[in-house]
Amino acid sequence: MSRKSRVRRWARGFRDRDTWAAYGFMTPWLIGFVVFLGGPMIISLVLSFTDYDGLRESSNVGFANYEQLLSDPKIRRSLANTVIYAIMIVPGTMIVALGLAMMLSRVGRRSAGVFRTLFYLPEVTPKVAVGVLFLMLFNGQVGLVNGALGLVGIDGPDWSTDPAWVKPGLALMHIWSVGGTVIIYLAALNNVPRDLYEAAELDGVSGWQRFRHITVPMISHALFFTLIVQTINALQTFDEAYAAFYGSSASATYSSDAALFYLVYLFQQAFQFLHMGYASAMAWLLFVVIMVITVIQIKVSKRFVHYEGGDR
Incomplete structure (x- = not known):
């Protein structure tokens, strides 16, 4: 199957009503994942390279926190x-x-x-x-x-x-x-x-x-x-x-x-x-x-x- 055929098949499936229903049922989980798990994980990874106390603006310290570990x-x-x-x-x-x-x-x-x-x-x-x-x-x-x-x-x-x-x-x-x-x-x-x-x-x-x-x-x-x-x-x-x-x-x-x-x-x-x-x-x-x-x-x-x- 060529690449264009696969794209057309995917597009037809994406327009299908059942597909949208599936995405609708998945949406609450996806929102919860982004807000409560995926997003905080990314933020914590960024914070791990900073000196941050929750009150003042953070400052970049590179790998200093990991070296301290x-x-x-x-x-x-x-x-x-x-x-x-x-x-x-x-x-x-x-x-x-x-x-x-x-x-x-x-x-x-x-x-x-x-x-x-x-x-x-x-x-x-x-x-x-x-x-x-x-x-x-x-x-x-x-x-x-x-x-x-x-x-x-x-x-x-x-x-x-x-x-x-x-x-x-x-x-x-x-x-x-x-x-x-x-x-x-x-x-x-x-x-x-x-x-x-x-x-x-x-x-x-x-x-x-x-x-x-x-x-x-x-x-x-x-x-x-x-x-x-x-x-x-x-x-x-x-x-x-x-x-x-x-x-x-x-x-x-x-x-x-x-x-x-x-x-x-x-x-x-x-x-x-x-x-x-x-x-x-x-x-x-x-x-x-x-x-x-x-x-x-x-x-x-x-x-x-x-x-x-x-x-x-």
């Missing part, structure tokens, strides 16, 4: 905290959610509906409320968690003040909100063909082998999806940590950097110290880190993710 010790500290936290919560969330989903797949439909609702309730809890709840549950002296541990003779740690236990405590609070992941895994488990399990049972395959060689490969696409989403969410952790340790009432009593996650430090630079240009450079560094990790996950997944039709 390399020498700022708190950048390394906050990135390390964030990565360690992600390593804790991503596999933890996936394992707990898969275990709950497998239990739900074995109960009746009515009971499963009730438990799905109960498991999903923490998902709709405001993140700031979760941060406040963390301080109540994991208080080293009067918290319910240490009180429960004391009943079985275990002396619980100071979750909210000991730097070594701050991230594990926050990770436990995060894993509490696994309802959305449970529902995704439950849907994937319900789509696994039953005849595969029946054939395996007839061959005398053990439960662990059925899980390893049937369940995991058949739901690997759901596992891969949640791995990507959970990793991105973990690297953007902010609400719970800020509400628990850097809010107006908490900041005066907590001075350790154990809960200084990357977005918390970015927020401080932007809205406490008014270093908008530097904060924009931090945002783009995080964007690059997330992109690199996501690309690596996609490349590695081709060896392990099973798709219908046998493609990998």
